[in-house]
Every structure is written in C-alpha cells, then in structure tokens.
Amino acid sequence: MVPIIVFVVAAAICVAGALGVVLNRNPVHSALSLVATLFGVAVLFIAQDAQFLAAVQVIVYAGAIVVLFLFVIMLLGVDRAENLESEPLTGQRPAALVAGLLIGGGLIAVLVASTITGKHSSGAKVDPAQANVNQIGRLLFTDHLWAFEITSVLLVIAVVGAVVLARRGAPGSGADAVDAGIPADDFGEPASPDTVPPNDVEETVR
Amino acid sequence: MIFAGDPLLSGHIDLAVVAIVVLKTVLTFALLLVGTMFMVWFERKVVGDLQNRIGPNRAGPFGLLQTLADGVKVFFKEDLIPEQADRVIFKYAPLLSMVPAFITFAVVPIAGDFRHGHSGVVSIFGHRTLLQLADPPIGVLLVLAMSSIAVYGVMLAGWSSGSKYPLLGSVRASAQMVSYEAALGLSVVAVVLVSGTLSTSGIVSAQAPWKWNLWVTGVVPFVIFLISGTAELNRPPFDLVEAEQELVGGYQTEYSGIRFALFYLAEFMNTITMSAIIVTLFLGGPSGPVILGPAWIWGLIWFLLKLLIFLFVFVWFRATLPRFRYDQLMDLGWKALIPLSLGWLLLLTAVRVGDVEGWNPFLVTMVGAVVLVAAYGLLVLAMRAARRNRQLAEELL
Numbered sequence: 174m175v176p177i178i179v180f181v182v183a184a185a186i187c188v189a190g191a192l193g194v195v196l197n198r199n200p201v202h203s204a205l206s207l208v209a210t211l212f213g214v215a216v217l218f219i220a221q222d223a224q225f226l227a228a229v230q231v232i233v234y235a236g237a238i239v240v241l242f243l244f245v246i247m248l249l250g251v252d253r254a255e256n257l258e259s260e261p262l263t264g265q266r267p268a269a270l271v272a273g274l275l276i277g278g279g280l281i282a283v284l285v286a287s288t289i290t291g292k293h294s295s296g297a298k299v300d301p302a303q304a305n306v307n308q309i310g311r312l313l314f315t316d317h318l319w320a321f322e323i324t325s326v327l328l329v330i331a332v333v334g335a336v337v338l339a340r341r342g343a344p345g346s347g348a349d350a351v352d353a354g355i356p357a358d359d360f361g362e363p364a365s366p367d368t369v370p371p372n373d374v375e376e377t378v379r
Numbered sequence: 380m381i382f383a384g385d386p387l388l389s390g391h392i393d394l395a396v397v398a399i400v401v402l403k404t405v406l407t408f409a410l411l412l413v414g415t416m417f418m419v420w421f422e423r424k425v426v427g428d429l430q431n432r433i434g435p436n437r438a439g440p441f442g443l444l445q446t447l448a449d450g451v452k453v454f455f456k457e458d459l460i461p462e463q464a465d466r467v468i469f470k471y472a473p474l475l476s477m478v479p480a481f482i483t484f485a486v487v488p489i490a491g492d493f494r495h496g497h498s499g500v501v502s503i504f505g506h507r508t509l510l511q512l513a514d515p516p517i518g519v520l521l522v523l524a525m526s527s528i529a530v531y532g533v534m535l536a537g538w539s540s541g542s543k544y545p546l547l548g549s550v551r552a553s554a555q556m557v558s559y560e561a562a563l564g565l566s567v568v569a570v571v572l573v574s575g576t577l578s579t580s581g582i583v584s585a586q587a588p589w590k591w592n593l594w595v596t597g598v599v600p601f602v603i604f605l606i607s608g609t610a611e612l613n614r615p616p617f618d619l620v621e622a623e624q625e626l627v628g629g630y631q632t633e634y635s636g637i638r639f640a641l642f643y644l645a646e647f648m649n650t651i652t653m654s655a656i657i658v659t660l661f662l663g664g665p666s667g668p669v670i671l672g673p674a675w676i677w678g679l680i681w682f683l684l685k686l687l688i689f690l691f692v693f694v695w696f697r698a699t700l701p702r703f704r705y706d707q708l709m710d711l712g713w714k715a716l717i718p719l720s721l722g723w724l725l726l727l728t729a730v731r732v733g734d735v736e737g738w739n740p741f742l743v744t745m746v747g748a749v750v751l752v753a754a755y756g757l758l759v760l761a762m763r764a765a766r767r768n769r770q771l772a773e774e775l776l
Binding site: 240 | 468515516524538546550554557
C-alpha cells in the first residue's frame with residue numbers, strides 16, 4: 174500500500190513538473206518546475222532502494238545544473254516571456270514533433286514489449302545486504318571503467334573548451350567587463366576602453 | 380564497512396515505534412528552534428562584549444527573551460511586497476532557506492551511547508534506537524544535497540524581488556555558494572575515506588572515543604571545511620552577499636516583517652546546523668567519556684559543549700575579521716582551497732593504500748608530501764605565467 178502511494182505522489186510531482194517546464198511562459202518558473210521533477214525522480218529512486226542515486230540526483234541536477242540555468246537566466250536578464258510567433262529555424266517545430274514522437278514511441282516499446290534488447294529494461298536488483306555506494310563503486314571501477322574514463326575525458330574537453338571560448342576576447346572585448354572589477358596587483362592595469370577602440374584590441378591580441 | 384541504520388525501523392513497526400519517531404521529530408525541531416532563539420541572543424551578547432558594549436539586556440534576565448520580543452514585533456509589522464516582484468516566488472523563498480537547515484539537522488546524532496561496542500544505540504520504552512531523527516545510509520550526501528538546495532532560497536529571493544540590489548546580491552551569493560560547495564564536498568570526502576561509511580552515526584562510531592577525524596585526517600580538511608562552511612553560510616568574513624555598504628541589504632533588501640525574520644532565523648539556524656555537522660564529522664559528535672549516570676546524557680552534554688565551541692567561533696569571526704573582497708573570495712576558493720583539498724585527499728589515499736599494501740608509512744608520507752609540494756609549485760608557476768601573459772597582452776595595446 175505505502176509503496177503505491179509513494180509512487181503515485183512522486184510520479185504526479187514528476188509529471189506536473191515536466192508539464193510546468195514546457196507550459197510555463199516565464200523561464201525561471203520553468204526551471205523551478207524542472208527542480209520539482211528532479212525531486213520526484215529522487216523520491217522514486219529512494220523507493221527503489223537506490224539512495225545514492227537519489228542523493229546524487231539532488232546534488233548534481235537540482236543543486237548544480239539548474240542553479241547554473243537560473244544563474245544564466247538572471248545574468249542575461251531573459252526572464253521575460255519570449256515572443257513565440259516567429260520560428261528561429263525553419264521547420265524546427267515539425268521536426269521537434271516528429272523526433273519527440275519517435276523517442277516517446279521508442280521508450281514505450283522498450284518498457285512494454287522488451288523486444289529491442291530482449292531483456293527488461295531493469296537489470297539486476299540492488300543487493301539489500303550491501304550499501305549501494307559499494308555496489309555502484311565496484312561496478313563503475315571494474316566493468317564500466319572504460320566508459321567512466323571516456324566520460325571524464327569528455328568532461329575535461331568541455332571544461333578546456335569553455336575556458337578557451339571565454340578567454341578568446343580578453344582583454345579587449347567581453348572579458349574586460351569582468352576584468353575591470355579586479356585589482357591591478359593581480360591582473361595588471363585594466364585597459365581603459367576609451368583609449369583603444371574594441372576592434373583594434375582584438376586584432377592586437379590575435 | 381560499518382553498515383549503519385536505525386535498529387528502531389528494522390524490526391516490526393508498531394504504534395510505539397511511530398510514537399517514538401514522532402517524539403524524536405518534535406524534540407529535534409524544538410531543539411533547533413530554541414537553539415536558534417538563544418543563538419541570536421548569544422551572538423548579540425558576545426559581539427556586544429567583544430565591541431566593549433553591553434548588548435541586549437532589557438527583555439528578561441540578561442536579555443534572554445530579546446529574540447522573543449523581536450519576533451513578536453516583527454510578526455505584527457506590515458508585510459510589503461514590491462510591485463515588480465514575482466509574488467509567488469517572493470513569498471516562498473524564505474521558506475526555501477529554512478527547510479534545508481531542518482532537514483540537515485535531522486541526520487545529526489544529538490546524543491547516544493558511543494562507548495565501545497554500542498555504536499550509539501540506546502533503549503527507549505523497550506525499543507533500541509539511535510538518538511538522531513534519521514540515519515539514512517547516505518547521511519553525509521544528504522547534508523551536501525541540502526547545502527546545495529539552500530542556494531535556491533537566496534537566489535530566488537533576490538531574483539523575485541524585481542529590484543537591482545537584491546539581484547546583484549543573489550548573483551554574488553549563488554556564485555559564492557556554488558564555488559565553496561566544491562571545497563566543502565572535497566573536505567568531506569577525506570572524512571568519508573577515513574571512516575569508511577556515509578552514515579552520520581557510522582562516522583561518529585568510527586571516531587569514538589578519541590580517534591577524532593580532526594587529527595586522523597590531519598587537520599587540513601577540518602580547516603578547509605570550517606572556511607568553506609563559513610562561506611556557505613554567507614557569514615562574515617564572507618558576507619558579501621548582504622554587504623550593506625555596497626548592496627544595501629543584498630538579497631533581503633525588499634523583505635520586511637515576518638518574511639525578513641524568516642531569513643534572519645534561517646541564517647542562525649544554518650549556523651547551528653553547520654556547527655553540528657562540523658562536530659559530527661570532525662570532533663566525534665556526542666562521543667566522549669562517561670563519568671557517571673546514563674551514557675546517553677553524557678553524549679548530549681559532550682555534543683552541546685562541542686557545538687558551543689563552534690557557535691562561539693562563528694560569532695568570533697563576525698566580530699574580528701574584515702570582509703573579503705569578491706576577487707579575494709574567488710581566489711581563495713578556487714586557487715587555494717580546492718587544489719589543497721584535492722592534494723590532501725590524494726595524500727590520505729596514498730597513506731591508506733600503503734597501509735593496506737604494507738609499504739613503509741614514513742616513506743609513503745614523505746613521497747606524498749614531495750609530490751604535493753611539487754604540484755603546488757607547478758600551480759603557482761602556471762598562475763604566474765597566466766598573469767605574465769595578461770600583462771604582456773596589455774603592454775601590446
């Protein structure tokens with residue numbers, strides 16, 4: 174009885190949150206709905222005895238990624254309803270519809286028929302006698318070590334790429350706004366923007 | 380591996396068990412609320428003493444009821460909501476700062492019998508239980524999760540006010556809290572590595588009676604945790620979030636009446652919770668010598684004494700340290716604390732592996748220290764090179 178109630182409540186929160194992400198006009202409200210969905214999923218993880226996944230779900234997704242979304246929304250000041258009349262890319266909406274239907278159909282096929290992999294989507298059960306941190310750790314660092322290391326390389330590439338992109342304009346254009354607040358002893362005198370036109374600065378640096 | 384869990388919930392669950400859980404919930408929350416009330420008084424009184432003035436002394440003996448008087452006053456004040464505000468989020472943001480403090484406090488072992496072989500379990504009404512509200516197997520991760528949720532309260536409060544100073548304050552706050560969470564988490568990893576468990580009562584049991592993580596992990600993670608914990612709390616010297624000389628009142632500028640009071644309370648509540656977490660992780664929580672009488676009472680006494688040390692330390696910080704500048708804050712977090720905690724973690728791991736493999740512990744420590752120093756040298760060289768490049772680029776202009 175209790176597991177069913179927990180499932181229904183958590184699933185309702187998930188679905189309501191997901192609808193909220195799509196239907197809210199205000200991006201901040203959408204981001205908060207996303208947090209609700211993530212929490213619903215975390216509760217479902219706990220109901221399946223996967224406490225570690227639940228905690229990581231909250232720490233990584235709700236605590237870091239959505240915070241970054243909100244951060245960007247606040248910094249860029251796009252927290253107003255967007256004009257939905259014009260399509261940014263032609264044919265984007267029909268394509269999105271088709272792709273969404275395909276993915277949804279695929280998910281349902283995997284869940285219901287289990288014809289694609291020949292197995293049910295859930296593999297082995299969690300061993301209740303061991304803490305699930307141990308079980309995940311053992312699997313991750315033995316059977317799935319290759320995938321794990323590849324993922325870490327991917328993340329390093331992403332970080333390096335972000336740094337390179339962010340520093341490209343320095344110290345003339347965009348990055349200057351940040352540099353201006355930083356004292357001279359650390360980064361040298363900030364360039365005064367009125368002596369050199371921004372275009373020249375970019376040329377010189379390159 | 381200590382596989383912890385509350386023995387209360389592992390057996391048959393009858394009405395008495397439910398009653399014990401309800402009682403524990405009420406007691407924990409009451410303890411935190413009353414503690415918060417006295418913390419406000421304690422802070423004002425101690426800061427008063429440190430600044431050579433008297434502090435609150437009108438309401439009740441020694442001004443003890445000052446918080447209550449302030450609470451009553453603030454409750455009857457008008458609750459203003461700015462015209463530009465996002466009304467729903469504006470109303471709920473203060474609650475978002477309070478709830479994480481409560482949830483975090485739920486996993487703190489408050490008392491208990493941590494003598495050899497007892498691992499914190501005591502008997503109440505014929506049921507064996509831990510004296511903490513909840514002991515999930517991922518207790519420490521829950522603490523980290525809640526500290527990352529606490530960002531939302533500050534962030535949404537600033538954004539939903541629809542005004543510029545709160546927005547600036549909340550952008551600062553969220554950058555600061557997200558940055559220091561990394562250092563906080565890495566210093567916790569050292570504790571988890573040494574204790575071999577993520578459950579808070581397991582961590583306390585592993586430290587009893589004198590194997591405190593404070594020295595078992597070699598003091599450095601403790602210092603990092605204390606600094607980044609202060610930054611997470613947005614308390615001085617890291618209170619740029621509400622720097623009144625620059626930002627009026629930061630994220631709470633537009634708040635008034637009871638909602639402002641909620642933020643104020645949340646700050647003190649979080650201070651108590653953070654101190655309790657430090658005590659649990661590094662100072663062996665409620666474990667300590669039992670002199671006479673029931674062991675769990677001594678657990679409570681030791682816990683409260685250790686808690687008081689850190690409450691005083693936080694107040695002391697406030698009274699003595701000047702506020703950091705924003706770039707100094709970020710430098711400290713990213714260029715000092717995070718590399719240091721990563722390096723220290725590697726050193727601890729090396730010592731532990733050497734222990735298992737039977738290597739010479741002295742040699743392992745020496746080699747580890749040399750590698751750490753070399754890595755730090757490389758980091759300093761890299762930062763110097765980056766600075767030189769920047770200066771070069773500017774001279775070219």
